[in-house]
Amino acid sequence: MNARTSLTALAAAAALLASASAMAQGAKLKVGLMLPYTGTYAALGVAIENGFRLYLAEQGGKIGGREVEFSKVDDESDPAKATENVNKLIKRDGVDVLIGTVHSGVAMAMAKAAKDNNVLLIVPNAGADAVTGPMCGNNIYRSSFSNWQPGYATGEVMAKKGIKKAVTITWKYAAGDESVKGFKEAFEKGGGSVVKELTLPFPNVEFQALLTEIAAIKPDAVYTFFAGGGAVKFVKDYDAAGLKKSIPLYGSGFLTDGTLEAQGASADGLFTALHYGDSLDNAKDKSFRLAYAKTYKLQPDVYAVQGYDAAQILGIGLNAVKGDVSKKAEFAAAVEKAKIDSPRGAFTLSKAHNPVQDMYLRQVVGKENKVVGIASKSLADPARGCKG
Numbered sequence: 001m002n003a004r005t006s007l008t009a010l011a012a013a014a015a016l017l018a019s020a021s022a023m024a025q026g027a028k029l030k031v032g033l034m035l036p037y038t039g040t041y042a043a044l045g046v047a048i049e050n051g052f053r054l055y056l057a058e059q060g061g062k063i064g065g066r067e068v069e070f071s072k073v074d075d076e077s078d079p080a081k082a083t084e085n086v087n088k089l090i091k092r093d094g095v096d097v098l099i100g101t102v103h104s105g106v107a108m109a110m111a112k113a114a115k116d117n118n119v120l121l122i123v124p125n126a127g128a129d130a131v132t133g134p135m136c137g138n139n140i141y142r143s144s145f146s147n148w149q150p151g152y153a154t155g156e157v158m159a160k161k162g163i164k165k166a167v168t169i170t171w172k173y174a175a176g177d178e179s180v181k182g183f184k185e186a187f188e189k190g191g192g193s194v195v196k197e198l199t200l201p202f203p204n205v206e207f208q209a210l211l212t213e214i215a216a217i218k219p220d221a222v223y224t225f226f227a228g229g230g231a232v233k234f235v236k237d238y239d240a241a242g243l244k245k246s247i248p249l250y251g252s253g254f255l256t257d258g259t260l261e262a263q264g265a266s267a268d269g270l271f272t273a274l275h276y277g278d279s280l281d282n283a284k285d286k287s288f289r290l291a292y293a294k295t296y297k298l299q300p301d302v303y304a305v306q307g308y309d310a311a312q313i314l315g316i317g318l319n320a321v322k323g324d325v326s327k328k329a330e331f332a333a334a335v336e337k338a339k340i341d342s343p344r345g346a347f348t349l350s351k352a353h354n355p356v357q358d359m360y361l362r363q364v365v366g367k368e369n370k371v372v373g374i375a376s377k378s379l380a381d382p383a384r385g386c387k388g
């Protein structure tokens with residue numbers, strides 16, 4: 001054993017002892033919520049926390065037999081502040097588990113810190129493909145999707161509709177890039193071609209010049225990834241520019257999820273693909289929507305579902321290890337064999353801990369993302385070099 005491995009072994013033994021003694025004293029489970037509470041993704045962060053807390057309340061306030069104490073950090077969807085922010089939770093507050101976040105760039109920094117410090121991390125939104133690829137491990141889980149998944153499903157839908165020539169438009173960062181990559185893969189496989197890839201920096205919403213370019217190119221359709229406040233503005237601007245009637249707009253479902261009140265008639269009729277929708281006919285979704293509406297006086301969206309399912313994953317793992325977060329291998333074994341009873345429909349996690357799930361085709365009807373079909377059945381993210 002060299003000096004470095006013996007130090008790692010010592011640190012692991014110390015963590016085990018600390019965890020055993022905290023458990024023996026009935027210590028609360030420290031949950032660190034790192035989410036955006038300001039900026040274009042603020043509403044997404046709130047919905048995730050609401051969903052997480054709803055599951056906790058249904059369990060009588062305990063997970064894995066332990067009461068929960070929260071620490072919270074607003075990550076502002078700012079990758080430049082991410083390492084400092086996650087260290088507030090890990091080093092200052094000594095959390096047992098990290099729940100976060102929405103933005104892919106911030107999530108990558110969280111995954112690195114979780115790995116370096118061997119802290120449990122459950123990602124309740126950010127789709128950064130690498131989190132459940134090369135960054136995977138028995139302390140890293142995702143309750144949401146990989147960026148590739150909804151992009152790929154929408155590409156299949158558009159190709160099947162016979163669309164041949166598309167333009168893509170998105171924010172220039174991991175989520176936009178990877179979403180477009182997934183879209184292109186399926187769309188080109190189905191006979192389509194992408195004639196122009198337009199981008200603007202995150203979280204800019206000055207779309208006018210790009211919309212003028214789309215009007216000049218005249219593609220058969222447009223594929224887009226935007227979410228939160230940016231998605232609201234994009235859908236309204238697309239309509240106001242007169243493009244909605246002549247060039248059909250498609251997107252991964254974030255384009256219209258949690259945004260319909262603000263988008264109004266501009267969103268009417270839009271087709272998107274996502275792992276959730278507003279008219280699913282399953283018992284879990286019915287009870288979830290009822291409880292969510294009663295508790296928060298709001299309708300849930302995909303982000304609320306992902307927060308709820310992050311808490312479910314934590315519960316499944318922690319029940320198996322009787323609340324002892326140091327038992328990462330046993331935690332992983334329990335979660336890997338579980339079927340998670342989600343409002344989106346039951347799903348399992350891949351070996352790399354990303355959901356294997358149905359992607360629904362949805363159409364906006366009034367204030368609903370109405371499910372009109374299955375875009376891709378049991379869609380698994382491609383293997384991305386996860387060594388486990």
Ligand code: BEZ
Nearest residue numbers: 102103104126127175227
């Ligand atoms: C992301 O950055 O991964 C992301 C943000 C909002 C919605 C979906 C994905």
